[in-house]
Amino acid sequence: MTGVWDWFLWLYEAHGINLPVFYDSYDRQRFFAGLLTTLELSVCSVVASVAIGLVGAWALGSGSVVARRLVQGYVHAFRNTPPLIQLSFLYFAVGNLLPRLEMAGGGSRPLLDGFAWAVVTLSLFGGAFNVEIFRSGIEAVPASTVEAAEALGFNRWRLHRHVVLPLALRICLPALSNNLVNLVKTSTLAYAIGVPELLYVSAQVWADAMNVREMMNVLLVTYVGMVGLLSFGLRRLEAALRVPGLGTVGGQP
Amino acid sequence: MLDLAADRHAAAVPSPGLLPRTDSPAVVLTDVRKSFGASRVLNGVSLSIPRGNVTCVIGPSGSGKSTLLRCINALTPVDSGSVLVDGIAVHDPALDKLALRRRVGMVFQQYNLFPHKTALENVMMAPIHVLGEDREEVEARAVALLSRIRLLDKAHSYPGALSGGQQQRVAIARSLAMRPTIMLFDEVTAALDPVMVKEVLATVRDLADDGITCILVTHEMGFARDVADQVCFTDQGIVVEEGPPEKIFTNPDDPRTRDFLGHVRF
Ligand SMILES: Nc1ncnc2c1ncn2[C@@H]1O[C@H](COP(=O)(O)OP(=O)(O)O)[C@@H](O)[C@H]1O
Ligand SMILES: [Mg+2]
Numbered sequence: 001m002t003g004v005w006d007w008f009l010w011l012y013e014a015h016g017i018n019l020p021v022f023y024d025s026y027d028r029q030r031f032f033a034g035l036l037t038t039l040e041l042s043v044c045s046v047v048a049s050v051a052i053g054l055v056g057a058w059a060l061g062s063g064s065v066v067a068r069r070l071v072q073g074y075v076h077a078f079r080n081t082p083p084l085i086q087l088s089f090l091y092f093a094v095g096n097l098l099p100r101l102e103m104a105g106g107g108s109r110p111l112l113d114g115f116a117w118a119v120v121t122l123s124l125f126g127g128a129f130n131v132e133i134f135r136s137g138i139e140a141v142p143a144s145t146v147e148a149a150e151a152l153g154f155n156r157w158r159l160h161r162h163v164v165l166p167l168a169l170r171i172c173l174p175a176l177s178n179n180l181v182n183l184v185k186t187s188t189l190a191y192a193i194g195v196p197e198l199l200y201v202s203a204q205v206w207a208d209a210m211n212v213r214e215m216m217n218v219l220l221v222t223y224v225g226m227v228g229l230l231s232f233g234l235r236r237l238e239a240a241l242r243v244p245g246l247g248t249v250g251g252q253p
Numbered sequence: 254m255l256d257l258a259a260d261r262h263a264a265a266v267p268s269p270g271l272l273p274r275t276d277s278p279a280v281v282l283t284d285v286r287k288s289f290g291a292s293r294v295l296n297g298v299s300l301s302i303p304r305g306n307v308t309c310v311i312g313p314s315g316s317g318k319s320t321l322l323r324c325i326n327a328l329t330p331v332d333s334g335s336v337l338v339d340g341i342a343v344h345d346p347a348l349d350k351l352a353l354r355r356r357v358g359m360v361f362q363q364y365n366l367f368p369h370k371t372a373l374e375n376v377m378m379a380p381i382h383v384l385g386e387d388r389e390e391v392e393a394r395a396v397a398l399l400s401r402i403r404l405l406d407k408a409h410s411y412p413g414a415l416s417g418g419q420q421q422r423v424a425i426a427r428s429l430a431m432r433p434t435i436m437l438f439d440e441v442t443a444a445l446d447p448v449m450v451k452e453v454l455a456t457v458r459d460l461a462d463d464g465i466t467c468i469l470v471t472h473e474m475g476f477a478r479d480v481a482d483q484v485c486f487t488d489q490g491i492v493v494e495e496g497p498p499e500k501i502f503t504n505p506d507d508p509r510t511r512d513f514l515g516h517v518r519f
């Protein structure tokens with residue numbers, strides 16, 4: 001491994017391409033810590049936003065007018081405002097209203113730290129779109145298929161669990177993939193509230209090493225790789241869920 | 254050949270409530286009315302269907318035949334009148350839908366199989382997820398049903414890879430897996446070519462032979478004439494005339510029946 005890291009040192013000395021995030025152990029440590037934070041931020045927000053989408057879409061289809069209105073209000077609020085403002089609002093305005101935790105050695109710290117607020121905001125932001133995406137998928141399930149299940153005795157919960165959601169997921173997976181990819185990219189906004197994610201640590205590195213050009217390239221390549229992996233996974237999922245006679249072209253019998 | 258009727262009785266032994274009551278009719282409709290907004294679809298339908306009978310409902314399109322069937326298994330709630338199925342009051346707002354629907358199977362014109370499940374899984378789903386039955390037992394029953402409709406070789410095919418006739422037979426097997434005592438068929442051959450029509454009707458005739466009460470909305474007059482115990486002619490939301498097929502097809506009382514039959518092929 002040191003051989004690989006040393007190669008970057010040679011690259012700098014021979015060609016002037018300065019990438020301390022690879023050859024310098026301190027920069028490397030903080031860069032990969034940032035990458036890990038971004039991954040954690042992404043995974044938490046993706047999972048939570050999908051859960052919010054499912055629950056919201058379920059509530060929209062429920063008989064309760066109150067539940068429907070609440071979900072519609074939430075979707076409007078979070079779909080129609082910039083995520084940076086949502087993040088600032090939640091972190092600075094709402095965060096200050098929450099009680100603080102007393103610490104053992106005296107003093108206190110906020111109930112939720114920046115990372116937690118970023119997860120909350122990203123989940124709510126992505127979730128608002130996911131509600132609409134799942135709703136469109138659920139509405140595309142033919143009423144006749146739903147009736148066939150009802151005639152077999154399926155109640156609302158089992159109907160959704162075994163028939164409606166599996167079909168809706170297949171229908172809305174391309175739209176869902178787009179939104180999740182967007183959500184991962186939006187995680188860079190956590191920079192604004194000082195969460196040490198990829199963009200934040202990169203900025204620290206280029207401030208110290210004066211290598212903005214190189215770090216920008218590293219950053220872009222890292223995001224392309226990360227989002228590429230996610231897209232690849234989602235396409236694999238799409239292929240695995242494909243059944244003949246349903247949805248996209250190229251279904252294999 | 255599998256004796257489904259005997260199977261059904263054997264399974265019902267631990268719970269006498271499920272035993273078909275042979276004394277009363279399977280389905281009794283009394284003055285059933287149903288409107289959708291301003292359109293009055295059922296205008297006082299009364300009908301009694303004896304247990305084990307095959308009843309064919311015929312009539313022009315839009316006369317309320319589908320609505321009539323859907324009122325029997327509570328897919329469509331009635332506005333007034335009473336619907337009794339195996340002694341269950343379907344019109345009662347406190348209806349136990351599951352109790353009703355495990356007794357009444359329904360097959361649709363467009364098959365409506367679950368496209369994300371194989372033929373075998375389609376047949377197994379309701380007994381497992383609705384009735385909570387043991388997976389292995391259900392699988393054995395599903396395999397027996399598929400071989401009965403001669404589709405065992407397609408057990409692991411998805412509906413999208415089956416012909417219309419095959420899908421429709423799987424849909425019938427899917428309903429039978431719930432061991433219903435009554436089966437409703439809504440124009441189940443209307444979307445099929447003549448060869449497939451024969452396959453599907455042969456399957457329906459099998460069920461009738463096993464003593465399952467069958468109610469079919471159909472345009473297959475030949476089938477109605479040969480297999481039905483009772484034929485019902487509906488027009489504009491009422492039962493205009495009912496009786497044995499010989500009577501309805503050769504010597505109907507009502508001019509509307511005569512007029513309708515004058516327009517259909519045999
Ligand atoms: N859910 C519904 N909403 C509004 N109108 C309906 C609905 N279902 C059926 N109808 C109307 O009721 C009439 C009878 O329909 P249907 O029972 O399907 O007749 P049939 O099966 O004899 O062709 C038709 O005019 C149809 O448009
Ligand atoms: Mg109809």
